[in-house]
Amino acid sequence: MPVEELMWVEKYRPHKLEDVMNQTEVKERLRPLLQKPQEMPHLLFAGPPGSGKTTLALIVAETILGELKGDYTLSLNASDERGIDTVRERIKVFASYSDRREGVPFRLVMLDEADEMTSSAQTALRRIMEESSRFTRFILICNYSSSIIEPIQSRCAIFRFQRVDAQQVTAYLKKIAKTENIKAPETVLDAIYEATGGDLRQAINLLQAASMGGELTLETVNAVTGSTVKEKAGEIVKLALDGDFNGARLKLVELTRVYGIPETDFLRFANEAIVSSGAKRTADAIKILAEYDYRLLLGASPEIQLTAMLAELAALKEK
Numbered sequence: 001m002p003v004e005e006l007m008w009v010e011k012y013r014p015h016k017l018e019d020v021m022n023q024t025e026v027k028e029r030l031r032p033l034l035q036k037p038q039e040m041p042h043l044l045f046a047g048p049p050g051s052g053k054t055t056l057a058l059i060v061a062e063t064i065l066g067e068l069k070g071d072y073t074l075s076l077n078a079s080d081e082r083g084i085d086t087v088r089e090r091i092k093v094f095a096s097y098s099d100r101r102e103g104v105p106f107r108l109v110m111l112d113e114a115d116e117m118t119s120s121a122q123t124a125l126r127r128i129m130e131e132s133s134r135f136t137r138f139i140l141i142c143n144y145s146s147s148i149i150e151p152i153q154s155r156c157a158i159f160r161f162q163r164v165d166a167q168q169v170t171a172y173l174k175k176i177a178k179t180e181n182i183k184a185p186e187t188v189l190d191a192i193y194e195a196t197g198g199d200l201r202q203a204i205n206l207l208q209a210a211s212m213g214g215e216l217t218l219e220t221v222n223a224v225t226g227s228t229v230k231e232k233a234g235e236i237v238k239l240a241l242d243g244d245f246n247g248a249r250l251k252l253v254e255l256t257r258v259y260g261i262p263e264t265d266f267l268r269f270a271n272e273a274i275v276s277s278g279a280k281r282t283a284d285a286i287k288i289l290a291e292y293d294y295r296l297l298l299g300a301s302p303e304i305q306l307t308a309m310l311a312e313l314a315a316l317k318e319k
């Protein structure tokens with residue numbers, strides 16, 4: 001199953017302006033820009049997490065570039081662990097292409113967590129923005145616009161996002177639960193809102209995690225927020241050691257993405273789980289774990305590495 005279907009935050013991400021909740025002012029100002037893309041300035045989206053910034057950036061890209069979105073959009077995260085130099089280099093290369101197809105107004109760079117950039121990195125970014133402005137537009141996304149240097153701010157149209165309010169959050173969760181055929185009592189939805197304070201991403205993730213067993217109750221919500229990560233890690237290790245690579249892989253995605261468990265935490269719990277499992281190949285399994293622990297330390301991509309690790313653990317079974 002592709003991750004987009006596994007994760008409710010992706011499955012239920014709105015694709016149309018009208019489907020985005022709250023953010024009335026943002027939507028009103030965006031609408032005319034989408035109708036005349038040639039005149040669109042650079043955009044700066046600022047606001048709290050889980051309020052729809054990335055969603056709206058994707059809608060802008062989809063509306064303006066349509067099917068060519070994939071070819072003409074570069075999406076980057078400024079806090080990318082590979083470092084700001086890589087990010088800058090990739091933007092520079094991408095933004096410098098001037099070839100465009102008929103009907104494509106510009107190439108689009110979406111830079112998430114732009115406020116994680118140091119001011120010198122931002123100064124370099126500003127230069128790239130200037131040099132490429134004939135063919136390229138930027139959408140910068142951040143939590144606080146005040147962490148963006150003034151010369152960039154003044155080149156962008158700034159859009160301020162608000163936290164999604166309680167009533168809208170619970171209404172949204174209710175709709176999802178209905179589609180997923182899960183009974184969702186008001187009190188439980190209120191509790192999810194309380195626990196996530198207007199961060200719709202967190203709220204949806206919590207809804208999904210708490211509904212995993214098919215039933216959504218205050219108890220299942222509490223179980224997730226109080227979390228039994230250790231058990232989950234144990235289950236994943238067990239599946240892998242039993243040779244069920246695919247099952248283990250899906251559960252890992254669920255654990256890291258839906259529950260938001262850091263990969264290093266997963267390794268720690270996996271270690272305990274292996275030791276206490278009494279599996280025949282405990283020593284081999286621990287060696288594999290140690291190897292991947294080291295790779296993560298060196299900054300390799302966690303999801304790919306952990307998936308590869310599960311594959312190796314599963315392969316032990318055949319030996």
Ligand SMILES: Nc1ncnc2c1ncn2[C@@H]1O[C@H](COP(=O)(O)OP(=O)(O)O)[C@@H](O)[C@H]1O
Pocket residue numbers: 008009010012013014019020021022023048049050051052053054055056164200201204
């Ligand atoms: N205003 C909103 N309207 C509808 N769904 C939203 C809204 N904000 C967030 N979401 C939901 O939460 C998820 C995360 O939203 P996202 O746009 O990535 O937030 P962020 O502001 O952190 O970039 C989306 O996939 C979507 O399902």
Ligand SMILES: [Mg+2]
Pocket residue numbers: 053054055112141
């Ligand atoms: Mg985002």
